[in-house]
Amino acid sequence: MKYKDYYEILGVPKDATADVIKKAYRKLAHKYHPDVSKDPNGEEKFKDASEAYKTLKDPEARAAYDKLGSHRPGEDFQPPPDWGQQFGGGGGNFSFDDIDLSDLFAGLGGRGGGFRAGGQRGANFPIPGQDYEVTAPITVEDAYGGTELDLNLSVPEYDEHGRMHRVPLVFKARIPKGVTDGERLRLPGKGGKGVNGGANGNLYLTIAMQPHPLYRVTGHDLYLDLPLAPWEAALGASVEVPTLGGSVRLKVPAGTNTGQKLRLGKRGLPKRREGEGDLFAIVQIVVPPAPTDREKALFKDLAQASTFNPRASFPTGDGT
Amino acid sequence: MKTEPADAQWLHEHAEVSFEELAELSGLSPELLRELVDYGALVPVNVRSEKWTFATERVVAVRTVSRLHQDFDLDANALSVALNLVERIHGLEAQLQQLQSQFPVMRIKR
Structure with a gap:
C-alpha cells in the first residue's frame, strides 16, 4: 500500500483544526472540482483533495490515519501490527497489499462523499x-x-x-x-x-x-468538406462523394460557390426510432497548389477575357 | 464474469422517471429534490399530477448538482441556481459543437 500525506495534499499542518481543514479543502474544491474547473488535470487533483478531506474531517478516521505514522508520499508501507484490531473491526490477518490507502478509511466514520458505506462496520x-x-x-x-x-x-x-x-x-x-x-x-x-x-x-x-477524418457530426447530420476545382464549380460537375453506406455520385450545379451546402438526403446517421439524418457537402473551391505552365497560361487567358469582379460589393478605392 | 452484452437505456426527453427514481438515481434526498421543484429549477413533466415524473434527459444535470451538494455543502437555494446554470452550459456546449461542425476546415494536401 502506498502512503499519501493527506495533510500535505490539503496544504495544512498536522495539528490543523477541523475548520482550517475544511477551508483548505473548499479552496481546492473550487479550483479543481471536475464539474466546476476547466483544468484538464483537475479531476485527479480534486480526487486527492477529496480523499484527504474525507478522512481528515472525521475524527475517528483522522485518528486512525495519524496512527499510521509518517512516511514519504508514495512509499510502500504496512500499518502497525495492531492497527487492524484497533480500527479495522475485522480480524488481524488481513492483506494490505491490494488496496488503496483511501480504502482503509472507507469503512470508518465518515459519511457523505462518494462511498455510502460509512459507519456501518460489520452491520448487516x-x-x-x-x-x-x-x-x-x-x-x-x-x-x-x-x-x-x-x-x-x-x-x-x-x-x-x-x-x-x-x-x-x-x-x-x-x-x-x-x-x-x-x-x-x-x-x-x-x-x-x-x-x-x-x-x-x-x-x-x-x-x-x-473526430472523423472526413465527417463532422451534428446530431444525426454529417458535414463533409467537398473540395472542387474552380472549373468544376463554375461549369458544374458530377463528383464521387464518400458516405458511410458507400460512395455516391453528387451532381454539382454550375455556378456553385465556396461555403454552399449540397444536401444528400438520408445519408447521415440513423435516428433512434426511424429515419436518418442528412449528409451535407460543404463546397470549398481549391486552386491547384502547383499549377503547370499550361494551367497558368489558361488562367491568364481567363483573366484577360473575364469581366467578372468578385469584389463588386466593396467601396471603390478613391473614396467616392 | 458475464459476457452477455448489457443493454443501455437512453436518457432523453421522451423517457420519464418518477420522483422516487430521480431521488435514487441522483443521490439527492427527496426533501432537497422537492425544494428544487419548489424553487422552479426542476419542473416535472406533469406539474399538476400527484405523482410527479421528470424527463430522463435531466438526470445527468441533477446528478451533477448532487455532487456539488456533497462536495461544496450547497443548500437547496444554491443548488437551484447551479442546476439552471449547469443545464444552460450543457445546452450551449451542444450548440457550440453543432456550429463548429458546420464550419468548413481547410485541408489541402500538398
Whole structure:
C-alpha cells in the first residue's frame, strides 16, 4: 500500500483544526472540482483533495490515519501490527497489499462523499452500490451501425468487513445505432456491487464521438468538406462523394460557390426510432497548389477575357 | 464474469422517471429534490399530477448538482441556481459543437 500525506495534499499542518481543514479543502474544491474547473488535470487533483478531506474531517478516521505514522508520499508501507484490531473491526490477518490507502478509511466514520458505506462496520444492512460515470468514445462508424463496447473499469468492492478492494470489471455494453455526441445512456445495475442485498449501482455512459477524418457530426447530420476545382464549380460537375453506406455520385450545379451546402438526403446517421439524418457537402473551391505552365497560361487567358469582379460589393478605392 | 452484452437505456426527453427514481438515481434526498421543484429549477413533466415524473434527459444535470451538494455543502437555494446554470452550459456546449461542425476546415494536401 502506498502512503499519501493527506495533510500535505490539503496544504495544512498536522495539528490543523477541523475548520482550517475544511477551508483548505473548499479552496481546492473550487479550483479543481471536475464539474466546476476547466483544468484538464483537475479531476485527479480534486480526487486527492477529496480523499484527504474525507478522512481528515472525521475524527475517528483522522485518528486512525495519524496512527499510521509518517512516511514519504508514495512509499510502500504496512500499518502497525495492531492497527487492524484497533480500527479495522475485522480480524488481524488481513492483506494490505491490494488496496488503496483511501480504502482503509472507507469503512470508518465518515459519511457523505462518494462511498455510502460509512459507519456501518460489520452491520448487516443493505448498502447500495456506487454509481459510475464513464465517457465512451465511439467512432462515427459505430454510431452508424451500432456497436458493442468493451468496458474495462477498475472498481471498488466491499468485503464482509466493509473494507474495499479494487477489482476489475469487464463487460460488453451494447450501444444501439443512432447515438449522437454528448448523448447519455444508463446501464442499470452495472455500477458498483451492492452489499448485504443493497441494489447494484448504475453506470452512466456519455457518448463522445471521436473526430472523423472526413465527417463532422451534428446530431444525426454529417458535414463533409467537398473540395472542387474552380472549373468544376463554375461549369458544374458530377463528383464521387464518400458516405458511410458507400460512395455516391453528387451532381454539382454550375455556378456553385465556396461555403454552399449540397444536401444528400438520408445519408447521415440513423435516428433512434426511424429515419436518418442528412449528409451535407460543404463546397470549398481549391486552386491547384502547383499549377503547370499550361494551367497558368489558361488562367491568364481567363483573366484577360473575364469581366467578372468578385469584389463588386466593396467601396471603390478613391473614396467616392 | 458475464459476457452477455448489457443493454443501455437512453436518457432523453421522451423517457420519464418518477420522483422516487430521480431521488435514487441522483443521490439527492427527496426533501432537497422537492425544494428544487419548489424553487422552479426542476419542473416535472406533469406539474399538476400527484405523482410527479421528470424527463430522463435531466438526470445527468441533477446528478451533477448532487455532487456539488456533497462536495461544496450547497443548500437547496444554491443548488437551484447551479442546476439552471449547469443545464444552460450543457445546452450551449451542444450548440457550440453543432456550429463548429458546420464550419468548413481547410485541408489541402500538398
